[in-house]
Amino acid sequence: xxxxxxxxxxxxxxxxxxxxxxxxxxxxxxxxxxxxxxxxxxxxxxxxxxxxxxxxxxxxxxxxxxxxxxxxxxxxxxxxxxxxxxxxxxxxxxxxxxxxxxxxxxxxxxxxxxxxxxxxxxxxxxxxxxxxxxxxxxxxxxxxxxxxxxxxxxxxxxxxxxxxxxxxxxxxxxxxxxxxxxxxxxxxxxxxxxxxxxxxxxxxxxxxxxxxxxxxxxxxxxxxxxxxxxxxxxxxxxxxxxxxxxxxxxxxxxxxxxxxxxxxxxxxxxxxxxxxxxxxxxxxxxxxxxx
Amino acid sequence: xxxxxxxxxxxxxxxxxxxxxxxxxxxxxxxxxxxxxxxxxxxxxxxxxxxxxxxxxxxxxxxxxxxxxxxxxxxxxxxxxxxxxxxxxxxxxxxxxxxxxxxxxxxxxxxxxxxxxxxxxxxxxxxxxxxxxxx
Amino acid sequence: xxxxxxxxxxxxxxxxxxxxxxxxxxxxxxxxxxxxxxxxxxxxxxxxxxxxxxxxxxxxxxxxxxxxxxxxxxxxxxxxxxxxxxxxxxxxxxxxxxxxxxxxxxxxxxxxxxxxxxxxxxxxxxxxxxxxxxxxxxxxxxxxxxxxxxxxxxxxxxxxxxxxxxxxxxxxxxxxxxxxxxxxxxxxxxxxxxxxxxxxxxxxx
Numbered sequence: 001x002x003x004x005x006x007x008x009x010x011x012x013x014x015x016x017x018x019x020x021x022x023x024x025x026x027x028x029x030x031x032x033x034x035x036x037x038x039x040x041x042x043x044x045x046x047x048x049x050x051x052x053x054x055x056x057x058x059x060x061x062x063x064x065x066x067x068x069x070x071x072x073x074x075x076x077x078x079x080x081x082x083x084x085x086x087x088x089x090x091x092x093x094x095x096x097x098x099x100x101x102x103x104x105x106x107x108x109x110x111x112x113x114x115x116x117x118x119x120x121x122x123x124x125x126x127x128x129x130x131x132x133x134x135x136x137x138x139x140x141x142x143x144x145x146x147x148x149x150x151x152x153x154x155x156x157x158x159x160x161x162x163x164x165x166x167x168x169x170x171x172x173x174x175x176x177x178x179x180x181x182x183x184x185x186x187x188x189x190x191x192x193x194x195x196x197x198x199x200x201x202x203x204x205x206x207x208x209x210x211x212x213x214x215x216x217x218x219x220x221x222x223x224x225x226x227x228x229x230x231x232x233x234x235x236x237x238x239x240x241x242x243x244x245x246x247x248x249x250x251x252x253x254x255x256x257x258x259x260x261x262x263x264x265x266x267x268x269x270x271x272x273x274x275x276x277x278x279x280x281x282x283x284x285x286x287x288x289x290x291x
Numbered sequence: 292x293x294x295x296x297x298x299x300x301x302x303x304x305x306x307x308x309x310x311x312x313x314x315x316x317x318x319x320x321x322x323x324x325x326x327x328x329x330x331x332x333x334x335x336x337x338x339x340x341x342x343x344x345x346x347x348x349x350x351x352x353x354x355x356x357x358x359x360x361x362x363x364x365x366x367x368x369x370x371x372x373x374x375x376x377x378x379x380x381x382x383x384x385x386x387x388x389x390x391x392x393x394x395x396x397x398x399x400x401x402x403x404x405x406x407x408x409x410x411x412x413x414x415x416x417x418x419x420x421x422x423x424x425x426x
Numbered sequence: 427x428x429x430x431x432x433x434x435x436x437x438x439x440x441x442x443x444x445x446x447x448x449x450x451x452x453x454x455x456x457x458x459x460x461x462x463x464x465x466x467x468x469x470x471x472x473x474x475x476x477x478x479x480x481x482x483x484x485x486x487x488x489x490x491x492x493x494x495x496x497x498x499x500x501x502x503x504x505x506x507x508x509x510x511x512x513x514x515x516x517x518x519x520x521x522x523x524x525x526x527x528x529x530x531x532x533x534x535x536x537x538x539x540x541x542x543x544x545x546x547x548x549x550x551x552x553x554x555x556x557x558x559x560x561x562x563x564x565x566x567x568x569x570x571x572x573x574x575x576x577x578x579x580x581x582x583x584x585x586x587x588x589x590x591x592x593x594x595x596x597x598x599x600x601x602x603x604x605x606x607x608x609x610x611x612x613x614x615x616x617x618x619x620x621x622x623x624x625x626x627x628x629x630x631x
C-alpha cells in the first residue's frame with residue numbers, strides 16, 4: 001500500500017527498478033543519462049511528473065511517457081534541466097564559433113562572400129542577439145566580413161517578441177554592465193531593449209522545421225544553431241528535419257545542438273567534430289566518396 | 292568519508308562498452324567494474340565516436356549490430372580519424388551466424404573479436420589483454 | 427555594424443522548386459549530389475517506390491542511401507516496407523542498421539510482417555526484428571515476444587527479446603521469461619538479463 005504523501009493524498013509507489021527502467025528509456029531516446037548518484041533528485045522529479053499527469057501508477061505513467069502522450073518526454077526532461085533562456089547561454093558554443101569554426105569556414109569562402117548564420121528555433125530572440133553581440137565583442141575579424149543572421153521559429157508570438165527585443169534584467173544576467181550599456185536601451189520598469197540598429201539587422205522568419213518546402217528555401221548557411229528541439233521530435237520527424245538541415249548548410253558548414261543533445265539519437269549524416277570548447281557537427285565538404 | 296575513500300581507486304583501465312542493448316551494457320559494466328576497470332557506455336557507433344573524442348579510453352568494445360552506426364562502420368571511422376583515437380584498441384562482438392562479420396571486422400581494423408554470448412571469464416581476460424596494449 | 431539583412435531567406439526559389447518535376451532518372455546520376463537531391467524530392471511519392479527500390483540496390487554512397495530510405499519511409503505504405511525488409515538480410519551491417527532505422531518509424535505498416543520476421547531462418551534477422559517490437563503497444567509486444575521465447579533456441583535472439591521486454595513487458599511475460607532462464611541456465615549473460623527483466627516487470631506500481 002502506497003504511503004500517504006505530505007498533502008495527505010496517496011503517493012504513487014515507485015521502485016528502484018522502475019526508476020532504472022525509466023532512466024534507460026530516456027537514455028535510449030535522448031542520450032541523456034540520469035546518473036544513479038542523483039537518485040533522490042531523480043525520484044523527486046519523477047514523482048512530480050506522476051502527480052502532474054494524474055497517473056495512478058508508475059506503469060500508467062511509463063506508458064504515457066513511452067507513447068510521448070502530450071509531449072511528456074519534453075516535460076520530464078524539462079523537469080531535469082534549467083529551462084530559462086538568457087543571453088550567452090551555452091557560451092562555450094559561441095566561443096567555439098569564434099575560436100575555431102569561423103576560421104575554418106573562411107578558408108572556403110570567396111572574398112566578399114557573406115557568412116550566414118541561422119538560429120532555429122530563435123524563441124524570444126536571446127540566441128540570435130547573443131550570437132551578434134558575441135561576434136562583435138569577440139571576433140577580431142568582425143568588421144572585415146558581411147555577416148547575415150537569420151532567426152526563425154514556428155511560434156509567431158515568440159518571433160514577434162524576438163523582433164521587438166525587450167528583456168528583463170534576469171535574461172541579461174550573464175552580460176557585463178558595459179555590454180548592456182553598449183547594446184541595450186534601458187526602458188522604464190526594469191526592462192531593456194536591444195539597440196534598434198542591431199534589431200533591424202537580423203532577419204526574423206516563420207519556419208516549421210518539419211515542413212520540407214519551407215526548409216528547402218533556406219540555403220547556404222555556414223553555421224546553424226538548432227538547440228533543444230530536435231530531441232523532442234519523434235523518430236521520423238527527427239530524421240526528416242536533420243536531412244533538411246543538412247541541405248540548408250553549405251558543404252563544410254556546421255550545426256550546433258543543445259547541450260544535452262547528440263546527433264547519435266538523430267541522424268548519421270553529419271561528421272562529428274570535437275573542438276576544445278564544444279562538440280559540433282559538420283556537413284562534409286563533399287558527398288563524393290574519398291575512399 | 293575519509294580522505295582515503297576520496298582518493299580515486301586505481302583502475303586497471305577505462306573501457307567504453309558500445310551496445311544497443313541496455314542489459315548487455317549493464318552486464319559488461321557489472322563484470323568489468325568488479326574486475327577493477329572503469330566503464331562507460333554508448334548505445335551506437337555515433338555516440339561512441341563522440342565519447343572517444345571527448346574522453347580517454349584504453350579499449351572500446353563494440354557490438355556489430357547497432358542502429359544509426361553499426362560496429363563495423365564505427366571501427367572504420369575510428370581507424371580513419373585524424374587523431375590519436377585512430378589507434379585505440381578495439382574489440383568487436385559478433386553473433387555466431389556471421390563469418391562475414393568477423394572477416395569484415397578484421398578488415399575494418401578491429402584488434403580482436405568475441406562471439407556472443409560472452410562469458411565473464413572471456414570478457415575479463417580479453418579486456419585485460421587488449422586494454423594493456425600500447426595505443 | 428557588420429550585419430546585413432537580405433530578406434531572401436525563405437523566399438528564394440519556392441516556386442521554382444515546386445515546379446521542377448523531380449526526375450526519376452536523376453536517381454541514377456553519376457553525381458551523388460544530384461542523386462541526393464532527387465531522393466529528397468521523391469520522398470513521400472508513392473509512384474516513385476519502384477525507382478527508389480532500384481536506387482537502393484545500386485547505391486554505394488551511404489548518405490544518398492540514407493536519403494533514399496527516408497524517401498521510402500515517407501511513403502510509408504506496404505510497398506515501401508516490402509522494399510526495405512530484404513535489407514535486414516544484407517551481409518553489410520551498415521545496410522541492416524539503415525533498414526532497421528527506417529522500419530522503426532513505421533510500426534503500424536510493419537506489424538503484419540512481424541510474425542514472419544520473428545520466424546525468419548536467419549537468427550540475425552530475428553534479432554533485428556525484436557527491435558521493431560519495441561514500438562508496439564505493451565500488451566501486443568509482450569504476447570509476441572513471449573511466444574518467441576517459448577520456441578527460440580538461439581540465446582542471442584532470446585537476449586534481444588529479453589532486452590525489449592525489460593522496457594515494454596507486462597507481468598504476462600513472466601512465465602515465458604522464467605522458463606527461458608531455466609532452459610539457458612548454463613549459458614553466460616542470459617540468466618542475468620532475464621533476472622533483470624523479471625525484476626523490472628515484477629516491480630510493484
